Amino acid sequence: MKASQFFISTQKEAPADAEVVSHKLMMRAGMIKRLGAGIYNYMPMGLRVIRKVEAIIREEMNRAGAVELLMPVVQPAELWQETGRWDKMGPELLRVKDRHERDFIIQPTSEEVITDIARQELRSYRQLPKNFYHIQTKFRDERRPRFGVMRGREFTMKDAYSFDRDVESAGKSYENMYAAYGRIFDRLGLRYRAVAADTGAIGGDRSHEFQVIAETGEDAIVYCPDSDYAANIELAEAVALLPSRGAATRALEKTATPGRSTCAAVAELLGLPLTQTVKSLVLATDEKNEAGDIVKTTVWLLLLRGDHDLNEVKAGKLPGLKAGFRFATEAEIADHFGCKPGYLGPVGVKKPVKVIADRTVAQMADFVSGANEADFHLTGVNWGRDLPEPDAVADIRNVVEGDPSPDGKGVLAIQRGIEVGHVFYLGTKYSAAMNANYLDENGKPRPMEMGCYGIGVTRIVGAAIEQNHDERGIIWPTSIAPFAVVLCPIGYDRSAEVQAAAQQLHDELSALGVDVLLDDRGERPGAMFADWELIGVPHRVVISDRGLKDGKLEYQGRRDAQATSVTVADVVTLLR
């Protein structure tokens, strides 16, 4: 490939809306071009990277025995009504109408469509197990699209779906995908961690996220350096903080930068919009010594979903909660959360708070009678006025570094991550809702056991840059670099010798299957080198009259401090 046949468009400055380094560098390197909020053109340079990511994913999915198909972007609403997600999904689901006023959605994921295919095509146990996947455009009307392709509204996802006859076999399909994901992220050259995760809106009870380790990640990962315990903090916390008033909600939203607030996580976990009221009670337990003196008081939050009806709650019972819990006093709350008495405690907590998981309506009763009495519940908090601004998201976490690891093997550490992949065991959630049955050996219909497996193809491109860059630009892992090698001839437009040598090396490397680009634009060396350092090509070879006199070229790896003088033969050996 020659630069003149390709399209290169680099910029000195990044646009003002680019907050993180990957977004800035992708814009400056001419990889993407903004069309609207969270919607990007993938320009030729960026598309080459995306295609390489896709190729690695496709190879490993095929190797793992998955079968590729392609499901439509536009899907009829009826299927989504069948599973109930038409009503449940909220504003993230983009709905459209056709000319006949029929409802459709732009797919954010494809469980419904694949289950519809499976119920028609997979009729017998002999056809199972089966794993179908596609690499397709998704649309999610994200509340806060940002960070370029990392949280876009339109993006590319690889999503796979497994169908099995029973739970045991589904477990094998899950393990198989988990292993394939390890191979994919290894080949992509990323530093990542597989962590236990909550199953969120999709349901089921087994789930892992693949998190690329990066400071700018929107997720927090809790892990134990002395064991293999690792979990998404949302799961580690079970459920967490909540504001109970609008001002506090908005305040907490503010703290969600650059990571996501625990509050947002809770809202998502409970399937509620962040602005919806979520009620909480602050409780305490006392540990006493033999003499009966209180030696330690632990503050807890009891969460009540915003859609719970208080009267209904009052009529129920609370068997799930052990004896020993009491309402925290106003003074205890103020002391613990570092706020003025009289305001909602949970907002802006400076100390770890233990959380009692979201209780069902029936479990809430005893504690709710009295919830609105003095000392029990703080209201009307105003960020900044009543409470100090928290320094960081970590301040409002319930799990903090140094907490004991749940496996008892050490203490917890916290790290930020970017979710690039997610594997779920779904059970029969979709097959039961949509009547996707197969006939077993005895001719008896049974619902298929399902799993789903996503990878954020375009998000990976951003995540790779977050991990691999310096002050000059991107440093691509070779496996996904837009070009593996760039040839930079000096005086290409003036010297016939340089031109001939560059062309010859280009042809030789190309014949060996090396992804090489010859920069024949005739740029001055400084500008030319700056471009390729920004674009992040891992290997650069400089061809000049001066070097050619001694039969030498200059080679520099993107991470090398200096160039080294090498022979043509050396270069070919090095790069082949």
Ligand code: ATP
């Ligand atoms: P997040 O927690 O970041 O919103 P998610 O859990 O909603 O992601 P999944 O439903 O698990 O996402 O989708 C599978 C994969 O798709 C994710 O692991 C992620 O890599 C990618 N993905 C999800 N949302 C986006 C987005 N808005 N932009 C780019 N990639 C995304």
Ligand code: MG
């Ligand atoms: Mg999401």
Ligand code: MG
């Ligand atoms: Mg997630």
Ligand code: MG
């Ligand atoms: Mg996910």
